[in-house]
Amino acid sequence: MRQNAGYTDMAVEFYRHKHVRDDGLIRYYEVDVDGKLSKKLGKPCGKYATLETPAVLSGRTEEYGRVSDALGACLKGYLKDCDKILAVGLGNPDLTADALGDRVFKRLTVTRHLNDKKYLCALTPNVLGMTGIESYDIISAVADRIKPDAVLVIDALTAAAPSRIASAFQVTDSGITPGSGVENHRRRLDEKSLGFRVVSVGVPLVVYSSTIAREFCSAAEGGAGDMIVTPKDVDILVEDCAKIISGAINGAFAVGA
Incomplete structure (x- = not known):
């Protein structure tokens, strides 16, 4: 188990991974959290997949399609036999680091009005x-x-390692708690609470300052732990990550568009 599990949404940071594939551009991790581990780690049960890539941070836009295809294939694997998909973009559209869900929502190709048997539809609820x-x-x-x-x-996620900002796309069937990454917990969205299968996809766009301090200065936890840090070019990173995620979702589920 990694340290500082409470300050990360990324499974590869709070528990050792089981499987790894690396094709030179994308490194793929899988983590399974069972009931025993869930209680020990304080993290939800479920399967977690992470696709790490330097494409966004290095501005390799020509590779975005390849990353989208890999992410779309991963989403299809988590949503086998699901023909009717409701995509939900969480977050605050007026706060750039929290606007990923809204940016993806705006790029989705909805098809429910064309085919009510196999479709993608979408909404963005904004914030309370x-x-x-x-x-x-x-x-x-x-x-x-x-x-x-x-x-x-x-939704946008929180990472413990600054190197994972805009570089790690996580898919999980464990559901998601809106605002949990910034200690603003709302009611959890999962199969138990909604009554429908729930899969979430996101990318970390913020990190706690105390995490950075410990990584580079061996500083003690506390004090600066309430401060959340995001890159100065987060607006560009959010847009590029939204392109990749929306491309993945459209490619996988926008049937009949």
């Missing part, structure tokens, strides 16, 4: 402070109405 309504309540109401096979949630 803007709407006065919990994200869970909006998502639950819509899902109960349209009855998708699965809910695919997109």
Whole structure:
């Protein structure tokens, strides 16, 4: 188990990985967290897959399609036999580091109006402070109405290692707790709470300053731990990560577009 598990959403950071593949551009990790490990780590049970790539940080836009294809194949693996997908972009569209879900939402090719048997549809609930309504309540109401096979949630994540910012795309069937990465926990979105299969995909865009201090200065935890750090060019990183994730989702599920 890695240290500082509480300050990361990334499974590869809070528990050792089981499988690794590396094709030179993308390194693929898998982690399984069972009930015993979940209790020990304080992290949700489930399967976690991580695709690490330097493509975004190095500005290799010509490789984005390849990363999208790999991520789309991973999503298909987690959503086998799911023909009706409700994609949900979480986060605050007015806060750049938290706007990934909204940016992906705006790039999705929705098809439910073309084919109600096999489709991709989407929504973005914004945040409680803007709407006065919990994200869970909006998502639950819509899902109960349209009855998708699965809910695919997109959100920005928190990493423990600064090197994983905009470099690691995580897919998990464990669900997601909106705001958990920045200690603003809302009601959890998972199969138990919603009644539908839930898969989430995200990329870390912030890291705690105490994590950076420990990594480079061996500083003690506390004090600066409440400060959250994001790169100065986060606006570009968010847009590029959104291109990759939306490309993956469109390629995998926008049937009939």
